[in-house]
Amino acid sequence: MVLTGEKQIxxxxxxYDEILVGFCHSYQLRIGDILGNPKMEENELRLRLLRxxxxxxxxxxxxxxxxxxxxxxxxxxxxxxxxxxxxxYCKVNRDYQVVLVNFEGDNYDDELxxxxxxxxxxxxxxxxQAYIEARKEYDKVFxxxxxxxxxxxxxxxxxxxxxxxxxxxxGNTIFPEAS
Numbered sequence: 001m002v003l004t005g006e007k008q009i010x011x012x013x014x015x016y017d018e019i020l021v022g023f024c025h026s027y028q029l030r031i032g033d034i035l036g037n038p039k040m041e042e043n044e045l046r047l048r049l050l051r052x053x054x055x056x057x058x059x060x061x062x063x064x065x066x067x068x069x070x071x072x073x074x075x076x077x078x079x080x081x082x083x084x085x086x087x088x089y090c091k092v093n094r095d096y097q098v099v100l101v102n103f104e105g106d107n108y109d110d111e112l113x114x115x116x117x118x119x120x121x122x123x124x125x126x127x128x129q130a131y132i133e134a135r136k137e138y139d140k141v142f143x144x145x146x147x148x149x150x151x152x153x154x155x156x157x158x159x160x161x162x163x164x165x166x167x168x169x170x171g172n173t174i175f176p177e178a179s
Contacts, residue, residue: 009072011057011065013164014049018173021053021149021156023068023142025076042175049167049174056159057152064148067141075134078127085127092120 008027015022015030024030027050034046057065096117099110149156160169170176 009069011053011061011068013051013053013160014046014167014169014174017046017175020160020169023065023072023145024050025072027052045168045174049164049169051163053159054163056162058155060148061152061156064141064145068138068145071134071138071141075131075138078131078134082124082127082131085124089120089124092116 009025010023011021012024012027012030013021015024030050031047034043034050037043037046096110096113099113160167168174168176
C-alpha cells in the first residue's frame with residue numbers, strides 16, 4: 001500500500017492502536033512496522049485506518065503540524081549528521097589507541113595522533129549538542145501539539161467521524177473487542 005502523491009509525514013489517523021491522531025514520522029516506515037506485526041489478522045484494519053488527516057483541521061492544528069514536520073526533519077538531519085561524525089570519531093579514536101598501545105620509548109611522537117583525536121572528539125561533542133538542541137525544539141513543539149489536541153478534542157472527534165466512517169474506534173482503541 002503506497003500513498004502516491006500524498007504526504008508521507010505529518011498528522012495521520014490511527015498511527016497506532018490506541019492513538020486517534022498522531023504524528024507519523026514516515027508513512028512508509030509505519031507501513032513496514034504494521035506489515036511486520038506478528039498479529040497478521042490485525043494488519044488489514046491497521047492499513048485501512050492509517051491515513052493522512054484531511055484539510056479540515058483548525059488552523060492552529062495545521063500550523064502545529066507544519067512545525068512538527070519542520071522540527072522533526074531538522075532533528076532527524078542533526079541525528080544523521082551526528083552518526084556520520086561519530087563514525088569518524090570512532091575511527092580516529094581507534095587509530096589513536098593503536099598509537100598508544102604501540103608506543104615505544106622516546107622515539108615516537110604521538111602529538112599528531114593526539115591532536116586528531118582531540119579535534120574529532122570536539123566535533124563529535126558539537127554534533128551531539130546540535131542534535132540535543134534540535135530534539136529539545138521538537139519536544140517543545142510536540143508538547144504544544146499535545147495541548148492543542150486536548151483543546152480541539154471535540155472538533156477532532158467530529159472530523160474523525162466524517163473522515164473515517166465505519167471506524168471501530170471506541171475512544172480508546174481500534175480493537176474494541178480486545179479491550
